[in-house]
Amino acid sequence: MREARRAAGVRAGDAAVQVGVSPGTLSKYEKSEHPWPPAVVYALGDMYKLSEEDRNKLVDLARQREPGWWQTSAVPEWFAPYIGVESEAAELDNYNDGLIPGLCQTADYARALIGAITEDDADRADGRAAARVRRQQRLTGDNPLRFSAVFNESALHRVIGGTEVMRNQLIHLLETADLPNVDLRCVPFTAGAHAATEGNFVLLRFPDLIEGVNSGDAVYIEYAIGGLFLEQESETSYYQGLFHKVQEAALEQQETRKLIQRLLDEKYK
Structure with missing residues (x-):
C-alpha cells in the first residue's frame, strides 16, 4: 500500500x-x-x-490477515515490526558475522544465546527462543521463503550452550541447507578481510501484488536494543551489492556442507 x-x-x-x-x-x-x-x-x-x-x-x-502471532510479550516490542515485515517477504538475504543465522537456529542454541545477551528470566528466554524457531516455518510449506545466508566460519567454532547443543545445531544447519529454497554459505577464515566485515544485515524483497507497482526492498540492521530499516533505493542497492560480494568470498554451498560435516566428525562425535 x-x-x-x-x-x-x-x-x-x-x-x-x-x-x-x-x-x-x-x-x-x-x-x-x-x-x-x-x-x-x-x-x-x-x-x-x-x-x-x-x-x-x-x-x-x-x-x-489476523494480528500477528509475534505480537506477544515473548517478542520484544522493538523486534515485532521486523517479524511482521519478514512474514510478508518473498526473499531474504542475511549476512551474520559471528553467529548462526536466526532462521537456522535450534531452540536450545537460541535459548543459550538469549540467556547470554539479555537479563530475561528462564520463562521469557524460552518464549523468545520459541518465537525464533516459529519464524522458521517460513522456510517450508506452501510458497516458502527463498532464503540465502552467509555467515563467518567463527559461528561454527563458537560453542554456545555446550557441546551437545552445538552438535545438534550443526546437524540442524545441515538439514536446513538441504532445503531447495535455502542457500547457506560460510566465509572461511582463509578468506581474510571481506566487504561485509563491518556488521550484520538482512535484505528483504517483497512480492509485487499490484500490477505496475514495485513493492520495493528493505534492509534491516539490528543493534543491542533496537533495529533500523533502510528503504531508499540507493541504500538497498548498496546492500544488494554488498551481499553479492560476501557471497563471492564464501565457500560454495557444497563446500560449506563439507566444512560443517568435518567439524561434526572431528569435534562433536
Whole structure:
C-alpha cells in the first residue's frame, strides 16, 4: 500500500486525512506494525486510483490477515515490526558475522544465546527462543521463503550452550541447507578481510501484488536494543551489492556442507 501511495503521488498526511487516522497510525499500517483494516484499504485503493481488481485483491488480503502471532510479550516490542515485515517477504538475504543465522537456529542454541545477551528470566528466554524457531516455518510449506545466508566460519567454532547443543545445531544447519529454497554459505577464515566485515544485515524483497507497482526492498540492521530499516533505493542497492560480494568470498554451498560435516566428525562425535 505504501508503494501504491507513492506511485499515485499521494502524501502520507493526505492519505491519513482521507481515512480519518493519524499519520502515525497510517505509518504503522504501512510498516506492517498493525494489520490493515479492510475498510481503510478499500478507501485508499480508490484514492490511489487502483483498478477494481487490484483494490479488491488487497481488501481480500486484509480480511485474511489476523494480528500477528509475534505480537506477544515473548517478542520484544522493538523486534515485532521486523517479524511482521519478514512474514510478508518473498526473499531474504542475511549476512551474520559471528553467529548462526536466526532462521537456522535450534531452540536450545537460541535459548543459550538469549540467556547470554539479555537479563530475561528462564520463562521469557524460552518464549523468545520459541518465537525464533516459529519464524522458521517460513522456510517450508506452501510458497516458502527463498532464503540465502552467509555467515563467518567463527559461528561454527563458537560453542554456545555446550557441546551437545552445538552438535545438534550443526546437524540442524545441515538439514536446513538441504532445503531447495535455502542457500547457506560460510566465509572461511582463509578468506581474510571481506566487504561485509563491518556488521550484520538482512535484505528483504517483497512480492509485487499490484500490477505496475514495485513493492520495493528493505534492509534491516539490528543493534543491542533496537533495529533500523533502510528503504531508499540507493541504500538497498548498496546492500544488494554488498551481499553479492560476501557471497563471492564464501565457500560454495557444497563446500560449506563439507566444512560443517568435518567439524561434526572431528569435534562433536
